[in-house]
Amino acid sequence: MTEKRVYLDNAATTRTDPRVVAAMEEFFTDTYGNANSLHAEGRAAHKALEDARARVAGAINASRPDEVLFTSGGTESDNSALIGLATAGGRTSGHIVVSAFEHHAVLEPAEWLGKRGFDVTLLKPRADGVVHAEDLRDVLRDDTILVSVMHGNNELGTIQPIRELAAVTHERDALFHTDAAQTLGKIEFDAAELGVDAASFSGHKIYGPKGTGVLYLKKGLRFAPYLMGGGQEFRRRSGTQNVAGAQGFAAALEIIVAERETEAVRLTKLRDRFEEAVVGKLDNTYVNSIDSPRMPHITSLIVKGVEGEAMLLHLDAQGIAVSTGSACSSGSLQASHVLMAIDCPQEIAHGSLRVSLGRWTTDADIDRLVDALVPIVERLRAMSPVYEKMFGTHKA
Ligand SMILES: Cc1ncc(COP(=O)(O)O)c(C=O)c1O
The missing domain is CATH 3.40.640.10 (Type I PLP-dependent aspartate aminotransferase-like (Major domain))
Known part of the structure; x- marks a missing residue:
C-alpha cells in the first residue's frame, strides 16, 4: 500500500x-x-x-x-x-x-x-x-x-x-x-x-x-x-x-473564522515544533524572520548549501509536498524577490524551503517531514563539492 x-x-x-x-x-x-x-x-x-x-x-x-x-x-x-x-x-x-x-x-x-x-x-x-x-x-x-x-x-x-x-x-x-x-x-x-x-x-x-x-x-x-x-x-x-x-x-x-483561535494555537505549536526539530538537527539552517510577528501556518527555512528545488523534489518523491521560495525555473537562476527584498544573500536564498500547514496537518505529518528532510539535506550536502569549504561541517 x-x-x-x-x-x-x-x-x-x-x-x-x-x-x-x-x-x-x-x-x-x-x-x-x-x-x-x-x-x-x-x-x-x-x-x-x-x-x-x-x-x-x-x-x-x-x-x-x-x-x-x-x-x-x-x-x-x-x-x-x-x-x-x-x-x-x-x-x-x-x-x-x-x-x-x-x-x-x-x-x-x-x-x-x-x-x-x-x-x-x-x-x-x-x-x-x-x-x-x-x-x-x-x-x-x-x-x-x-x-x-x-x-x-x-x-x-x-x-x-x-x-x-x-x-x-x-x-x-x-x-x-x-x-x-x-x-x-x-x-x-x-x-x-x-x-x-x-x-x-x-x-x-x-x-x-x-x-x-x-x-x-x-x-x-x-x-x-x-x-x-x-x-x-x-x-x-x-x-x-x-x-x-x-x-x-x-x-x-x-x-475558518469560527475555528481561527483554536487553529492558531494548534498550528503555532506544530510550526514551532517543526522549526525547533529541524534547526536542532541540521546546522547552517535557520528560520527567516523568526523573531517577527508571524502567521501560524507558514515557516520559511534557509538550509545553506542546498538547493530548495532539490529538497522539494526529494521530499515529493517521499510523498511530502512543500514549496520553495526561490523560483529558479528553466535556467533562470533568479532567487525569490521576497528574500532579495530582505537582503538575504543570493547564494543562500536558493536554499529556501516554505512549509505551510493547514486544517488537516497533524503531529505525525511534522514528524514525517523532519524524518525525511534531515537525511535528504545531509545527503545533498555530502554530495556537494563546495559545501564543506563554504559552510563548514554539518551535524549528524
Ligand atoms: C499574497 C497573495 N496574493 C495574491 C495571491 C493570488 O491569489 P489567487 O490565486 O486567488 O489569484 C496569492 C496566491 O498565491 C497570494 O499568496
Missing part, C-alpha cells in the same frame, strides 16, 4: 473543505438562476448572492454589504484595486508606493501603471521581514495617491503593521490597499479596525473554491472598473456573478 501523502503547501492552496462543497451544491443544480434576472429563478439567485455578501461583510467587519465585491480571486482583486483606484476619474499620473515583497499580483499592475505615467516607489521591508511605518512615512509625498502593503507575506509568513501603515498613508490623504490573501481567517481581519480603504482576499486559501475572491472597497471611493460589461457588482465588476462561488466563499470564511 502506498503511504498517504503529506500536504504542507497550504499557502499555495488548500483542499476545499467538504462542508464548503456541501454548502455550494444547491447553487449549481437548484438555485442556478442568473442573479440579475427578474424572474423567480433570478430572484432566488440574487437572494443567495446578497446573503453571501452580507455574511462576508459581517466576517470582515465592513460597514455595509456593498463594500464587498465578488471577484475571480486574489489576483483579480489586487489588479483591480491598484489599477481601479489609481486610474479612477481618468487620472493618469500620481505617486504609488508598494512594498518590494508584494505578490506579483500587486507588483505587476504597479509596474504596468509605472509605464503609463504613474511614479512607483518600491518600499523595502527591513531585514526582519516587516515594512515599518517610519520607512513608509519617509517615502510618502504630496502627490502620493495610493499605497499597497500586504497583510501577511506569503513566503516569510510575517505580519505587517497594517493599522499603522494605513494611518501614516492617510496623513497624506492617500488611499491604502492591503493584500490579505494569506491572512484571512489565519489572523484577525477587521476592515474598520485596520482602517484600510481596500483589501484583497482569495477563496482557495481559506479551504474555499478556487477561482473565487473578494475585493473589499470602502464605500464612496472613486474606482475605475477593471472589468466592464453588464455593470454587475454595483457597476464595479461586470460579469454574471458566480453565486455558488460566493456562497462557497462565505461558508469557507465563516468556518
Whole structure:
C-alpha cells in the first residue's frame, strides 16, 4: 500500500473543505438562476448572492454589504484595486508606493501603471521581514495617491503593521490597499479596525473554491472598473456573478473564522515544533524572520548549501509536498524577490524551503517531514563539492 501523502503547501492552496462543497451544491443544480434576472429563478439567485455578501461583510467587519465585491480571486482583486483606484476619474499620473515583497499580483499592475505615467516607489521591508511605518512615512509625498502593503507575506509568513501603515498613508490623504490573501481567517481581519480603504482576499486559501475572491472597497471611493460589461457588482465588476462561488466563499470564511483561535494555537505549536526539530538537527539552517510577528501556518527555512528545488523534489518523491521560495525555473537562476527584498544573500536564498500547514496537518505529518528532510539535506550536502569549504561541517 502506498503511504498517504503529506500536504504542507497550504499557502499555495488548500483542499476545499467538504462542508464548503456541501454548502455550494444547491447553487449549481437548484438555485442556478442568473442573479440579475427578474424572474423567480433570478430572484432566488440574487437572494443567495446578497446573503453571501452580507455574511462576508459581517466576517470582515465592513460597514455595509456593498463594500464587498465578488471577484475571480486574489489576483483579480489586487489588479483591480491598484489599477481601479489609481486610474479612477481618468487620472493618469500620481505617486504609488508598494512594498518590494508584494505578490506579483500587486507588483505587476504597479509596474504596468509605472509605464503609463504613474511614479512607483518600491518600499523595502527591513531585514526582519516587516515594512515599518517610519520607512513608509519617509517615502510618502504630496502627490502620493495610493499605497499597497500586504497583510501577511506569503513566503516569510510575517505580519505587517497594517493599522499603522494605513494611518501614516492617510496623513497624506492617500488611499491604502492591503493584500490579505494569506491572512484571512489565519489572523484577525477587521476592515474598520485596520482602517484600510481596500483589501484583497482569495477563496482557495481559506479551504474555499478556487477561482473565487473578494475585493473589499470602502464605500464612496472613486474606482475605475477593471472589468466592464453588464455593470454587475454595483457597476464595479461586470460579469454574471458566480453565486455558488460566493456562497462557497462565505461558508469557507465563516468556518475558518469560527475555528481561527483554536487553529492558531494548534498550528503555532506544530510550526514551532517543526522549526525547533529541524534547526536542532541540521546546522547552517535557520528560520527567516523568526523573531517577527508571524502567521501560524507558514515557516520559511534557509538550509545553506542546498538547493530548495532539490529538497522539494526529494521530499515529493517521499510523498511530502512543500514549496520553495526561490523560483529558479528553466535556467533562470533568479532567487525569490521576497528574500532579495530582505537582503538575504543570493547564494543562500536558493536554499529556501516554505512549509505551510493547514486544517488537516497533524503531529505525525511534522514528524514525517523532519524524518525525511534531515537525511535528504545531509545527503545533498555530502554530495556537494563546495559545501564543506563554504559552510563548514554539518551535524549528524
Ligand atoms: C499574497 C497573495 N496574493 C495574491 C495571491 C493570488 O491569489 P489567487 O490565486 O486567488 O489569484 C496569492 C496566491 O498565491 C497570494 O499568496
